[in-house]
Amino acid sequence: MTTNKNVLISGAGIAGLTLAYWLDHHGFRPTVIERAPHVRHGGYAVDFRGEALDVLDRMDLLEPVRALDAAMGDAAMVDAEGRQYAVLPAAVFAGDLEVPKAKLTQLLYAAARERSEYLFGDSISAVEQDSCGVDVTFENGPPRRFDLLVGADGLHSRTRGLVFGPEERFVRSLGIHTAIFSLPNYLGLHRTGQLYVSPGKAANMFADDAGGRARAALHFAAEGLEYDRYDITEQQHIVAERFTGEGWEVPRLLAEMRAAEDFWFDANAQVVMDTWTSGRVVLLGDAGYCAAPTSGRGTSQALIGAYVLAGELAQARGNHTAAFAAYENVMRPFVTEHQAVGREGAERFFMPAPTQEVLDVLAATAPERTRTEAVRLPDYAVR
Ligand SMILES: Cc1cc2nc3c(=O)[nH]c(=O)nc-3n(C[C@H](O)[C@H](O)[C@H](O)COP(=O)(O)OP(=O)(O)OC[C@H]3O[C@@H](n4cnc5c(N)ncnc54)[C@H](O)[C@@H]3O)c2cc1C
Numbered sequence: 088m089t090t091n092k093n094v095l096i097s098g099a100g101i102a103g104l105t106l107a108y109w110l111d112h113h114g115f116r117p118t119v120i121e122r123a124p125h126v127r128h129g130g131y132a133v134d135f136r137g138e139a140l141d142v143l144d145r146m147d148l149l150e151p152v153r154a155l156d157a158a159m160g161d162a163a164m165v166d167a168e169g170r171q172y173a174v175l176p177a178a179v180f181a182g183d184l185e186v187p188k189a190k191l192t193q194l195l196y197a198a199a200r201e202r203s204e205y206l207f208g209d210s211i212s213a214v215e216q217d218s219c220g221v222d223v224t225f226e227n228g229p230p231r232r233f234d235l236l237v238g239a240d241g242l243h244s245r246t247r248g249l250v251f252g253p254e255e256r257f258v259r260s261l262g263i264h265t266a267i268f269s270l271p272n273y274l275g276l277h278r279t280g281q282l283y284v285s286p287g288k289a290a291n292m293f294a295d296d297a298g299g300r301a302r303a304a305l306h307f308a309a310e311g312l313e314y315d316r317y318d319i320t321e322q323q324h325i326v327a328e329r330f331t332g333e334g335w336e337v338p339r340l341l342a343e344m345r346a347a348e349d350f351w352f353d354a355n356a357q358v359v360m361d362t363w364t365s366g367r368v369v370l371l372g373d374a375g376y377c378a379a380p381t382s383g384r385g386t387s388q389a390l391i392g393a394y395v396l397a398g399e400l401a402q403a404r405g406n407h408t409a410a411f412a413a414y415e416n417v418m419r420p421f422v423t424e425h426q427a428v429g430r431e432g433a434e435r436f437f438m439p440a441p442t443q444e445v446l447d448v449l450a451a452t453a454p455e456r457t458r459t460e461a462v463r464l465p466d467y468a469v470r
Pocket residue numbers: 097098099100101102103120121122123127131132133134135188209210211239240241242243244245246265267371372373374377379380382383384385386387389
């Protein structure tokens with residue numbers, strides 16, 4: 088008989104929604120708590136590869152996701168006057184499939200909506216576990232007891248902070264901060280983009296999926312930057328200060344940034360932990376092993392991690408000790424490799440603007456450089 092069926096998942100992102108789907112599939116009863124009032128609408132495009140596509144296929148989502156594919160072609164490297172001096176081949180920066188994160192989240196939510204209880208607009212605020220269960224206190228709702236708790240609440244995971252320790256112990260900045268926002272596609276880009284690089288900074292604008300929109304990103308090198316994570320005005324001020332005096336379209340991008348409704352700003356960081364489990368609590372996706380945007384692997388890790396965690400719980404008939412250990416075994420080598428890719432990607436940021444020769448070499452070697460060892464994607468029988 089399967090035990091530990093009542094599972095609380097903190098976070099309705101890629102990882103949390105995928106886990107809700109697979110837990111229900113295996114006969115568990117998931118509850119998902121999400122701090123936002125609904126699943127998140129905002130976000131950049133994410134690309135993913137390999138076994139992540141198999142997970143989507145097993146959820147009957149591969150075709151709908153393929154239909155959203157907005158993969159970019161080659162992009163232009165431009166100087167301060169906007170003159171193209173090199174072409175960045177798509178092979179250097181694109182994965183097997185690229186889709187807007189918001190649309191992927193909506194597809195996952197549609198697939199998982201009927202399979203789980205949802206508590207939107209709330210967050211866990213305290214956790215206490217004993218040998219039989221986990222008592223959870225919420226910011227808004229009444230306290231409840233669950234059999235297991237999964238922290239799928241992203242890079243700044245509340246679950247990790249409450250159960251494993253403060254963020255400083257596990258989150259390692261890669262020394263780059265990034266702002267992303269959408270804006271009118273006033274350059275008339277179509278499945279392409281423009282990139283401008285100056286020492287310690289990079290700015291780009293790429294076509295978005297539809298509707299005459301584009302998205303811009305402003306990256307800059309910074310260590311130990313201190314700011315309020317919830318104060319967008321302060322963050323925009325920091326970005327504007329860093330990019331003052333830069334060429335290309337940067338002045339216009341800074342103006343658009345202030346008007347954007349979906350401004351996002353954060354450090355490029357990794358989460359490095361010796362273990363992702365503590366008793367009846369387990370971390371999933373960015374919360375436990377963020378590989379940083381420079382890896383291009385975070386979405387894949389979230390999808391595969393969720394599939395494996397649910398499958399191992401089913402295989403162990405709810406024995407969380409055995410299941411969590413097996414989940415770590417399957418995921419650990421894969422995560423280690425992806426985090427190395429993420430660090431290499433960040434190192435390239437600190438090199439001088441690439442010449443066409445360098446870009447051509449990067450494109451020619453991309454399959455070897457970006458290919459990582461395949462994760463074993465087991466078949467978990469439904470019990
Ligand atoms: C700029 C950028 C570009 C990226 N590009 C790529 C890419 O090209 N390819 C790729 O594979 N990956 C990319 N990623 C990474 C990818 O987005 C993440 O790795 C992936 O979304 C991880 O999914 P997740 O579910 O673990 O976390 P998230 O998607 O962050 O979801 C976490 C969820 O938890 C919720 N939450 C947070 N705190 C609480 C709380 N206290 N209580 C309840 N809910 C909470 C959040 O609202 C959110 O819904 C990129 C990331 C960034 C930032």
